[in-house]
Amino acid sequence: xxxxxxxxxxxxxxxxxxxxxxxxxxxxxxxxxxxxxxxxxxxxxxxxxxxxxxxxxxxxxxxxxxxxxxxxxxxxxxxxxxxxxxxxxxxxxxxxxxxxxxxxxxxxxxxxxxxxxxxxxxxxxxxxxxxxxxxxxxxxxxx
Numbered sequence: 001x002x003x004x005x006x007x008x009x010x011x012x013x014x015x016x017x018x019x020x021x022x023x024x025x026x027x028x029x030x031x032x033x034x035x036x037x038x039x040x041x042x043x044x045x046x047x048x049x050x051x052x053x054x055x056x057x058x059x060x061x062x063x064x065x066x067x068x069x070x071x072x073x074x075x076x077x078x079x080x081x082x083x084x085x086x087x088x089x090x091x092x093x094x095x096x097x098x099x100x101x102x103x104x105x106x107x108x109x110x111x112x113x114x115x116x117x118x119x120x121x122x123x124x125x126x127x128x129x130x131x132x133x134x135x136x137x138x139x140x141x142x143x
Contacts, residue, residue, distance in 0.1 A: 024094075024107060024110065025098070025103040025106065025107050027048075027091075027094065028094040028095060028098035028103065028106060029098065029103065031044050031045070031048050031091055031094060031095035032044075032094075032095040032096075032098055032099045034047055034048065034095070035095045035096075041092055041095050041096050042092065044091075044092075044095050045088055045091045045092045045095070048091050049087070049088070049091070079127075080128075094106065094110075097109075119134055122134065
């Protein structure tokens with residue numbers, strides 16, 4: 001280590017991210033079981049998203065989150081809606097693939113895809129992120 005300390009302001013986000021990551025294999029297994037029970041992966045995707053909606057609506061009400069300003073939505077880029085489509089893709093892919101690869105294999109493949117995509121997103125400044133050009137300085141020096 002270089003003698004720097006980890007900022008405590010980053011502890012909660014880091015723990016939250018780790019817990020979110022830990023939830024992924026459990027979600028994949030639960031959704032795969034749901035697909036077997038319901039008879040088709042797409043019905044499991046629908047059910048999963050409906051449960052998500054049922055979980056978030058009371059939270060919005062409890063936290064008194066104001067309704068979105070709809071005119072503002074029209075001025076933002078249209079690609080911002082792709083998150084919902086990607087959510088459907090991820091849930092469906094997970095419940096189809098995780099049982100075949102196992103939890104570890106599935107998560108290893110997901111993490112590989114996440115890292116590759118994150119590097120491209122940062123390098124090209126995609127999806128609203130600032131450009132963070134990937135350079136050789138980002139890699140450890142050879143000795």
